[in-house]
Amino acid sequence: MLVIGERINGMFKDVRKAIQTKDKAIVQDLAKRQLASGANVLDVNVGPASADPVSAMKWLVETIYEAVDAPLAIDSPKPPVVEAGVKACKRPPIINSTDGSPDKMAALIPLAAEYKAGLIGLCMDEKGIPSTVDARLEVGMKILAACVEAGIEPQNVHLDPVILPVKFSQPQFAVSFETLRQLKTLSDPSPQLVVGLSNASQGCIDRHIVNRITLVMGIAGGLNEAIMDPFDTELMHAMITAELLMNKQIYCDSYIDAYMKSMGAGK
Amino acid sequence: MLVIGERINGMFKDVRKAIQTKDKAIVQDLAKRQLASGANVLDVNVGPASADPVSAMKWLVETIYEAVDAPLAIDSPKPPVVEAGVKACKRPPIINSTDGSPDKMAALIPLAAEYKAGLIGLCMDEKGIPSTVDARLEVGMKILAACVEAGIEPQNVHLDPVILPVKFSQPQFAVSFETLRQLKTLSDPSPQLVVGLSNASQGCIDRHIVNRITLVMGIAGGLNEAIMDPFDTELMHAMITAELLMNKQIYCDSYIDAYMKSMGAGK
Numbered sequence: 001m002l003v004i005g006e007r008i009n010g011m012f013k014d015v016r017k018a019i020q021t022k023d024k025a026i027v028q029d030l031a032k033r034q035l036a037s038g039a040n041v042l043d044v045n046v047g048p049a050s051a052d053p054v055s056a057m058k059w060l061v062e063t064i065y066e067a068v069d070a071p072l073a074i075d076s077p078k079p080p081v082v083e084a085g086v087k088a089c090k091r092p093p094i095i096n097s098t099d100g101s102p103d104k105m106a107a108l109i110p111l112a113a114e115y116k117a118g119l120i121g122l123c124m125d126e127k128g129i130p131s132t133v134d135a136r137l138e139v140g141m142k143i144l145a146a147c148v149e150a151g152i153e154p155q156n157v158h159l160d161p162v163i164l165p166v167k168f169s170q171p172q173f174a175v176s177f178e179t180l181r182q183l184k185t186l187s188d189p190s191p192q193l194v195v196g197l198s199n200a201s202q203g204c205i206d207r208h209i210v211n212r213i214t215l216v217m218g219i220a221g222g223l224n225e226a227i228m229d230p231f232d233t234e235l236m237h238a239m240i241t242a243e244l245l246m247n248k249q250i251y252c253d254s255y256i257d258a259y260m261k262s263m264g265a266g267k
Numbered sequence: 268m269l270v271i272g273e274r275i276n277g278m279f280k281d282v283r284k285a286i287q288t289k290d291k292a293i294v295q296d297l298a299k300r301q302l303a304s305g306a307n308v309l310d311v312n313v314g315p316a317s318a319d320p321v322s323a324m325k326w327l328v329e330t331i332y333e334a335v336d337a338p339l340a341i342d343s344p345k346p347p348v349v350e351a352g353v354k355a356c357k358r359p360p361i362i363n364s365t366d367g368s369p370d371k372m373a374a375l376i377p378l379a380a381e382y383k384a385g386l387i388g389l390c391m392d393e394k395g396i397p398s399t400v401d402a403r404l405e406v407g408m409k410i411l412a413a414c415v416e417a418g419i420e421p422q423n424v425h426l427d428p429v430i431l432p433v434k435f436s437q438p439q440f441a442v443s444f445e446t447l448r449q450l451k452t453l454s455d456p457s458p459q460l461v462v463g464l465s466n467a468s469q470g471c472i473d474r475h476i477v478n479r480i481t482l483v484m485g486i487a488g489g490l491n492e493a494i495m496d497p498f499d500t501e502l503m504h505a506m507i508t509a510e511l512l513m514n515k516q517i518y519c520d521s522y523i524d525a526y527m528k529s530m531g532a533g534k
Contacts, residue, residue: 166511166518173512177487200512205520213483213508220444220484241480244433245440245467251433253472 001243002225003236004073004094005039006198008060010047019049019056027060028067035070037230038263041094042068044085045075054084061088073120073227079107086115094118094158096227100125100139105146113150120158120194121147123179129162131172136161136179137186144186158192158225159183165202166210173200173214177221184222193218194225211235216242236260268510269492270503271340271361272306273465275327277314286316286323294327295334302337304497305530308361309335311352312342321351328355340387340494346374353382361385361425363494367392367406372413380417387425387461388414390446396429398439403428403446404453411453425459425492426450432469433477440467440481444488451489460485461492478502483509503527 074085121143341352
């Protein structure tokens with residue numbers, strides 16, 4: 001499982017303040033602690049923190065690299081912000097994200113190809129989030145085909161079936177899970193399957209359990225990546241156990257500790 | 268989700284002692300507390316507690332009915348013990364269980380038909396537990412067809428893909444989950460899909476998390492019943508949340524409490 005740590009995001013107060021006051025220590029501490037908690041990749045999102053998101057993204061990426069050498073996911077709805085982040089990266093990042101709209105694909109697919117970056121593709125487009133499995137698959141296929149056409153390997157394409165908050169869009173969960181299962185079969189080798197996990201629980205009183213159960217059900221359907229909170233220990237343990245049951249790691253009595261140690265946890 | 272409470276089983280020390288000393292209070296307390304914790308059905312299994320399991324089963328069933336009026340699952344590998352239990356029931360129970368072996372089916376299918384009982388059918392037979400999805404499905408189909416032939420409705424047939432302990436048979440989980448998904452399509456209306464959940468975690472240090480994650484992954488694949496421990500609160504909460512995400516109940520902020528209240532929990 002690829003854990004893309006979600007915490008360096010200007011939507012969180014501590015990160016917003018760090019961006020606004022140029023406080024490197026907050027960002028670097030979050031980077032180190034997420035990696036020590038089992039994150040493999042660090043998401044980087046300026047959020048609403050800055051009037052100059054291009055500069056803020058560049059500062060965030062450079063600040064993180066001063067402290068750790070980890071793969072990043074450059075996360076912004078604005079292609080110029082994404083581009084600034086990608087250019088500041090020392091190694092190919094994941095671009096988070098395009099969708100199936102022509103403008104987004106035209107801006108981000110060539111960028112991903114040029115920088116050998118991974119690209120997250122949301123199964124939605126300029127018309128919105130399709131309500132059926134087939135329509136989401138169609139968008140996923142369109143993105144995947146355009147990526148392959150541009151020279152991006154399918155394994156570098158990360159398709160996201162889109163998960164909406166259960167509180168507001170409850171019936172769509174079944175659509176998302178089934179889309180996930182079918183996205184896996186779109187190519188061989190298959191694209192990576194990713195979700196933005198915390199979306200699931202927006203507005204819920206107990207967000208942790210909703211995130212945890214969503215992740216486990218996703219893994220049962222073939223999910224192999226998530227943008228998520230690595231500080232949520234129970235979430236990490238649920239993920240590790242689900243992967244065990246999917247036969248992705250060997251059982252030992254201390255399989256959770258063994259996994260965390262293999263991730264450098266506690267360093 | 269149909270929760271079949273597993274606790275009245277002679278494998279547990281308290282129940283064994285109750286059977287041996289004819290201590291009704293222990294059994295009746297377990298019956299009441301399981302129902303109050305969210306069980307819909309009570310499994311009844313003499314286990315290794317008695318040299319006269321036929322009498323012990325009859326005593327258990329009568330003892331439970333003195334305290335509660337709930338559906339029971341009559342659980343024994345020995346058809347005469349099952350028969351004694353079924354005959355002592357005030358209302359049609361679930362018979363737990365047949366497998367695909369001719370002797371078992373010949374003994375238990377007519378019994379289930381005669382008493383309008385449900386019947387759990389394990390996807391294994393006299394040759395053992397098949398290692399492939401297709402072979403398990405074949406056994407499931409054989410049991411289902413024989414039941415329908417005998418006049419049992421498909422909705423009264425409860426097929427179990429068989430889950431082995433992850434500690435000892437790790438790769439078989441994927442087979443069990445995929446069997447589960449496909450069993451659902453064997454008939455329309457489909458059979459019920461059940462597992463003996465605690466099998467999954469036998470020999471594991473932390474049984475609770477393995478049971479919990481197994482249940483959630485099962486629900487993602489269509490599981491709608493489990494023989495499980497209703498006293499495991501986190502397990503119940505995981506189940507309720509998984510069902511929420513499968514759109515089986517409506518979201519409200521207190522959806523877990525609402526579900527438990529609807530089950531009479533706390534009474």
